[in-house]
Amino acid sequence: MTRCLDCGAERTSDQCSTCGLTSAAAEVMIRRRLVRRTAWFLLGAVAFLPASQVFPPLELDAILIFVGVLFFLVLGLGAWIDRRARGHAEIELFKRIYFGFIPVPWLLAGLLFVNGKFDTTPPLRQEATVVGKFSMPGVLRNNRLVVTSWRGDQRIERLPVDRDDFNRFQRGDRIVVHLQEGIAGIPWVYAVYRR
Numbered sequence: 001m002t003r004c005l006d007c008g009a010e011r012t013s014d015q016c017s018t019c020g021l022t023s024a025a026a027e028v029m030i031r032r033r034l035v036r037r038t039a040w041f042l043l044g045a046v047a048f049l050p051a052s053q054v055f056p057p058l059e060l061d062a063i064l065i066f067v068g069v070l071f072f073l074v075l076g077l078g079a080w081i082d083r084r085a086r087g088h089a090e091i092e093l094f095k096r097i098y099f100g101f102i103p104v105p106w107l108l109a110g111l112l113f114v115n116g117k118f119d120t121t122p123p124l125r126q127e128a129t130v131v132g133k134f135s136m137p138g139v140l141r142n143n144r145l146v147v148t149s150w151r152g153d154q155r156i157e158r159l160p161v162d163r164d165d166f167n168r169f170q171r172g173d174r175i176v177v178h179l180q181e182g183i184a185g186i187p188w189v190y191a192v193y194r195r
């Protein structure tokens, strides 16, 4: 059984009886769709980075690693589907999985934004001591204050902070971290103050 590459319907002759495309035309169409959706995915990934810093989650680094891994897996899947489509191999299931992943960066960006934007939970204040700091080069604000953790299962926290706070605090400073719980349950860093 062969399926039309574009619409996925079962095909008994070269021309698909559902969408009317020949197998060659269906290949052109599906590759065009792959390119278009991949562009959406890339755009979403680009939008995710600044969106994740508006209300920076406490676990921003773990989230960035997760998104980075997802990014390469999804792009790899897209390239693999493209290769199979060129060989006229079955792609229907993988195509659906792939298209299902396309909105994920947008949804994650929206989730982090809504999580902070509509957050009315009472603030949590935690005391901590700065034990280090680091800054990653790049266009984005990737400054972290490494502080002692207030959570039992963790030794340190890497707080995403803006450049002012990053420059203002030095190792050994005692600070208060103002956290918000987040409307979606993703804690985020509202501010850091000197104790």
Ligand SMILES: [Zn+2]
Pocket: 004, 005, 006, 007, 008, 009, 016, 017, 018, 019, 020, 021, 026
């Ligand atoms: Zn078709």
